[in-house]
Amino acid sequence: MEPVIRIRGLRTQFGDQVVHENLDLDVRQGEILGIVGGSGTGKSVLLRTIIGLNHPAAGTIEVFGQNLAEVSPAERLAVEQRWGVLFQDGALFSSLTVAQNIEVPMKEHLGMPARLRDEIAALKIAMVGLPPEAGSKYPSELSGGMRKRAGLARSLALDPDLIFLDEPTAGLDPIGAANFDQLIRRLADNLGLTVFMVTHDLDSLNAICDRIAVLAEKHVMVVGPMVEMLRHEHPWLREYFHGPRARAARPQAQERAQEIGNEMEVKLNGD
Amino acid sequence: MTEGWVKVEAGGGEELLLQVGGIWDARNVTRLDPQLRGLGPAANITLDLSQLERLDTAGAWLLFRTLKEYRNRGGRAEVTGLTTSIEAMLEQVAANDTPAEIEPPRPNALRAMVEDVGGGAVDVVIEAKQQIAFLGLLLETLARSIRHPSRLRLVPLVHHMEQVGFNALPIVGLISFLIGVVLAYQGATQLQRFGAEIFVVNLIAVSVLREIAILLTAIVVAGRSGSAFTAEIGSMVVNEEVDAMRTLGLDPMEVLVLPRVLALVITLPLLAFFADMMGLFGGMLMCWGALDISPALFLERLQDAVSPWSFWVGIIKAPFFAFLIAMVGCLEGLRVTRSAESVGQQTTRSVVTSIFLVIVVDALFSIFFATVGV
Ligand SMILES: Nc1ncnc2c1ncn2[C@@H]1O[C@H](COP(=O)(O)OP(=O)(O)OP(=O)(O)O)[C@@H](O)[C@H]1O
Ligand SMILES: [Mg+2]
Numbered sequence: 035m036e037p038v039i040r041i042r043g044l045r046t047q048f049g050d051q052v053v054h055e056n057l058d059l060d061v062r063q064g065e066i067l068g069i070v071g072g073s074g075t076g077k078s079v080l081l082r083t084i085i086g087l088n089h090p091a092a093g094t095i096e097v098f099g100q101n102l103a104e105v106s107p108a109e110r111l112a113v114e115q116r117w118g119v120l121f122q123d124g125a126l127f128s129s130l131t132v133a134q135n136i137e138v139p140m141k142e143h144l145g146m147p148a149r150l151r152d153e154i155a156a157l158k159i160a161m162v163g164l165p166p167e168a169g170s171k172y173p174s175e176l177s178g179g180m181r182k183r184a185g186l187a188r189s190l191a192l193d194p195d196l197i198f199l200d201e202p203t204a205g206l207d208p209i210g211a212a213n214f215d216q217l218i219r220r221l222a223d224n225l226g227l228t229v230f231m232v233t234h235d236l237d238s239l240n241a242i243c244d245r246i247a248v249l250a251e252k253h254v255m256v257v258g259p260m261v262e263m264l265r266h267e268h269p270w271l272r273e274y275f276h277g278p279r280a281r282a283a284r285p286q287a288q289e290r291a292q293e294i295g296n297e298m299e300v301k302l303n304g305d
Numbered sequence: 306m307t308e309g310w311v312k313v314e315a316g317g318g319e320e321l322l323l324q325v326g327g328i329w330d331a332r333n334v335t336r337l338d339p340q341l342r343g344l345g346p347a348a349n350i351t352l353d354l355s356q357l358e359r360l361d362t363a364g365a366w367l368l369f370r371t372l373k374e375y376r377n378r379g380g381r382a383e384v385t386g387l388t389t390s391i392e393a394m395l396e397q398v399a400a401n402d403t404p405a406e407i408e409p410p411r412p413n414a415l416r417a418m419v420e421d422v423g424g425g426a427v428d429v430v431i432e433a434k435q436q437i438a439f440l441g442l443l444l445e446t447l448a449r450s451i452r453h454p455s456r457l458r459l460v461p462l463v464h465h466m467e468q469v470g471f472n473a474l475p476i477v478g479l480i481s482f483l484i485g486v487v488l489a490y491q492g493a494t495q496l497q498r499f500g501a502e503i504f505v506v507n508l509i510a511v512s513v514l515r516e517i518a519i520l521l522t523a524i525v526v527a528g529r530s531g532s533a534f535t536a537e538i539g540s541m542v543v544n545e546e547v548d549a550m551r552t553l554g555l556d557p558m559e560v561l562v563l564p565r566v567l568a569l570v571i572t573l574p575l576l577a578f579f580a581d582m583m584g585l586f587g588g589m590l591m592c593w594g595a596l597d598i599s600p601a602l603f604l605e606r607l608q609d610a611v612s613p614w615s616f617w618v619g620i621i622k623a624p625f626f627a628f629l630i631a632m633v634g635c636l637e638g639l640r641v642t643r644s645a646e647s648v649g650q651q652t653t654r655s656v657v658t659s660i661f662l663v664i665v666v667d668a669l670f671s672i673f674f675a676t677v678g679v
Contacts, residue, residue, distance in 0.1 A: 115332075128543075128644035133407040146335045152407050154334075157366050160401035169405035174643035193331045193361035224393045225361055 035063050036099055038196055038228045039084060044093035046076070046083055053079050055252040057093070061196075066222050066229040068239045070274065071249030077232040078122060080249065081198050084230070085119055086110075097196070115143050118189030122200040124181035126173040132184045133159065133169035139191045158187040163213055178205045183214075190221070197221075199231040203238050211235065215242045236279060248274075309333035309364065311340050314353065321347035323371075326356030329364025337364075341371050348380040355386025365391075365398040373402070432658075439636045443566065446558040461564040469530040469565075470572025474579060476529070477522050481580035484517055485509060485587025493596050502596050506606035509588035511615055518580035519619045520667060523626040526573060527659040531634035534565050535655040538638025539648040547639070557639070566631040573627035574620055581619060614679040622670050626663050633659040 039061035046054045053076040061067050069077050082088045084095055086102055094101055098113055105113070126135050136155040140146045146154070159169050162183040173181055182205060189197055202218070203211040219242040221227050233239060239246055240260060247257040250270055256263070263275050307327040314322040321344060329337065344350070352368060360368075372382040384395075412420065450457045492508040538561055541547050547557050585607070592598040598606075637655035641647045 129646040131408055133405060140331070144331060144335050147338065150334065150338045153370065154363055154366055155407065156403065156405035157362060157398060157401055159405040160403045161362070161397070164405075166403050166405040169407055170409045172644065190362075191331075193363055220397065224390065224397060 037061055038063050038098060039230065040094075040096040041084070042094050044080075044083070044095065045091045046079055046088060047091050052252060054083075057253040059247060059254050059257070061228060061230055062245075064222065064226050064228055065244040066218065066231060066242050068243035068246045069230070069232045069249060070234065070239065070246060072270075075249045076252070077249055078200055081119075081200055081230065081232055085117070085198060111143075115139075115192055116194055117196040117198065118192065118194040119198045120182070120185045120189045120200060120202055122204075124173070124185035126181060126184055126188070128173050131170050131172055132164070132176070132187070135173070135184060136188045136191050138188070143192065154191075155187075158190055161190070162187040162217065163210070179207065179210055182206065186214075186217075193225065194227070195225075196228045196230065199229065199233075201232055201234065203233065203235045208237075211237065212241075218242060236275075307358065309337055311337060313344075319348045321345065321350045322353065323350065324353045324356065325368065326358070328359045329357060329367070330359060330361040331363040334363045334367055337367055341367050344371070348375075348378070349382070350375045350380065351383045351385060353385050354391055357386075357391060360391050360394050362394065362398060365394045369395055369398045369402065435640070436633070436636060440632065442558055443562060443632060446556070446563050447566075450559070450563060456559065457567075458560065458564050461560075462568055465565050465568035466572050468533070469526065469569050470576060473526060473529060473572075473576060477525055477576050477580050478583045480521055480525060481513075481518055481583040482587035484521060485513060485584040485589075486591045488512060488517070488584075489588040489591035490595060493592070503598065503602075503606060505592060505596065506588075506598070506603055507610040509585065509592075510607050510611045513584035513588065514581055514611060514615045514619050516619070516667075518584045519577045519622050519626070520663070522573065522577050522580045522623075523630065523663045524660055526569070526576065526627070527630045527634075527663065528656055530569065531630045531659045532652050532656050534631060534634030535638040535641075535652045536648060538562075538635055539641035539651055542639065542641040543643050543645065543648060545643075562631075562635040562639075565635055566628060569627040569631040570624045573630075574623035577620055577623040581616065612679075618670075618674055618679060622667065625666060625670075629662045629666060630659045633662065 037060040039059070041057060041059040044054050044057040044059075045052065057080070069080070071077050079088060083090055084097065090103075095103070098116060100109065100113060102110060102113065126132070127138065130138070133152070133155045136158050137151045140151050140154065156166070156169065159166065164180060164183050164187065168176065168180060168184070173184070176184065182202060186199070186202065189199075199218070203214050206214055215238050218229060218231070222229055222242075231238070231243070243260065245257055245259055246263050248255045248263070248271060250268075255268065256266055256271070263271060266272070266275075309327040309329040310325075312324045312326075314324045323344075327333070350372065352372065354368075368384075372384070375382040387395075411417065488509050489505055492505040493502055496502050496505050496508070538547070541561070547561070550557055550560060589600055589603045592603050593600055634655050637651040637658070641651050
């Protein structure tokens with residue numbers, strides 16, 4: 035099947051500073067791809083470049099088979115409606131309540147009537163695990179984790195096919211983070227959602243990512259499932275996946291993966 | 306793949322059978338929503354989903370809502386032709402069916418109006434109090450800095466002097482020059498009727514030096530720099546930078562406010578002087594061109610017409626105006642709450658308040674100077 039995102043020979047730079055050089059990456063339909071890499075290796079920049087907020091100096095990026103640098107504004111808009119983005123710090127509109135934030139894309143792009151918008155906004159608020167009162171709050175009245183959830187709810191407003199998440203679980207409590215992981219996994223399974231996720235959260239990587247792409251030395255050094263990462267010999271990878279925090283995270287994560295597996299089985303058998 | 310559709314397969318009577326098919330996603334629900342509201346009086350409903358090609362949460366919500374409506378009425382609601390993925394979707398929606406608040410509750414219109422008026426009045430008092438408190442704090446910080454001059458932040462001070470003073474030279478100069486020209490022209494046409502053109506020099510000199518140059522400069526600076534102070538400090542408040550500063554033991558009054566206030570207090574008199582010169586220059590050129598009053602004659606008349614006090618009356622006001630503009634600009638910046646909208650509101654407020662205060666203080670100065678007779 036054709037990949038949802040195909041990047042070839044990408045080069046991005048700010049002035050003299052080259053962030054990516056000759057970077058190739060495919061994101062497959064329906065997978066959750068985790069992007070890891072040290073701070074400042076250009077994960078956020080890569081995300082911004084794919085969604086068109088940065089212009090690449092060279093190379094091509096195709097999303098849903100279309101090269102966004104070449105399409106007409108109308109085609110571009112059509113593609114933009116098929117993806118959702120959660121920025122690193124939520125990026126909610128501060129003059130709108132959470133519910134109104136979620137309604138923005140429904141109103142702008144689909145012209146939904148107000149009543150239906152309110153209903154669907156309430157659904158998304160519940161889906162991301164926010165309490166119903168949060169809907170009428172302004173972003174400045176929310177905690178960091180709640181802003182993240184609200185941002186996710188907004189990125190899911192149009193039920194996108196592809197979703198970009200920049201460190202979604204950073205700043206969440208461990209229970210919240212685990213719920214968030216499962217939420218994303220469930221959405222991916224039920225909606226056939228493709229997820230491009232920048233994260234440093236080893237639990238998330240373990241529990242929900244189908245594949246992991248490692249950004250280092252200005253390009254994607256390795257891509258593959260977790261087991262492959264654990265086997266890899268590169269010193270940085272060894273330190274990342276076998277460091278003290280990784281050792282602490284792994285057994286739990288495996289248990290949890292097991293739990294999720296069990297849950298699913300129960301569900302399937304129950305039906 | 307086909308667009309989402311819904312068909313009444315068997316209606317009438319107690320049983321309603323709906324056939325649902327195609328793509329039911331966010332892009333289709335606007336069209337499908339009205340078709341599912343008010344389906345009629347049947348008691349029981351059956352949805353046949355066997356031809357559904359794709360369902361997302363928005364579509365699932367419509368189906369779920371319809372089923373729920375019948376169930377709540379005490380009827381039977383059934384679904385046939387389910388696949389596991391569609392069922393999972395419906396379950397997911399069912400699990401998250403909790404109505405949320407959309408907006409903070411709004412009081413009724415009359416009450417809101419009364420509240421607005423009352424709130425506005427209280428705000429004026431609060432703001433006046435804050436301004437006085439802020440003035441005190443500012444003076445205290447100033448006194449501290451005078452006692453320990455080493456705490457004064459020289460680099461920001463010079464930076465702000467460049468921003469508010471040097472960079473304002475072109476616009477202040479141009480406006481004053483044009484006002485000089487206009488005054489000369491208007492004055493001349495009136496005074497010519499009495500054959501008293503030569504007095505146009507007095508008119509220009511007195512009005513430019515005493516009032517117009519400084520007032521215009523203050524207004525331009527309030528619009529240009531007062532608003533910039535508010536927006537700069539306000540965005541820092543939004544980003545929690547000011548809070549961060551406090552936790553690092555830095556006093557925002559000392560770091561942010563004082564350099565801006567001092568920069569303006571130092572540069573506004575200089576700008577006013579520059580505006581005086583440009584205004585007179587504009588008047589002189591106009592007199593020469595339109596009235597045949599040569600520059601030499603103009604300067605001679607000028608010396609007769611104005612006492613040094615005319616000049617000083619204008620310049621003395623400058624530091625006071627500067628202090629007001631900078632103080633209001635910084636205070637409104639610090640009053641920003643954590644939203645982008647509030648930065649805009651406070652910036653508008655800062656400009657309006659500072660221009661208002663400048664004019665009030667100018668009036669007080671006029672009374673004062675009239676009383677002491679200069
Ligand atoms: N707008 C910009 N102008 C100049 N340089 C930039 C800009 N944005 C990012 N950079 C540089 O690009 C590099 C990559 O930044 P990026 O934000 O992608 O890091 P990251 O991998 O997301 O790190 P983190 O894990 O800390 O979020 C950094 O060195 C940064 O300084
Ligand atoms: Mg980043």
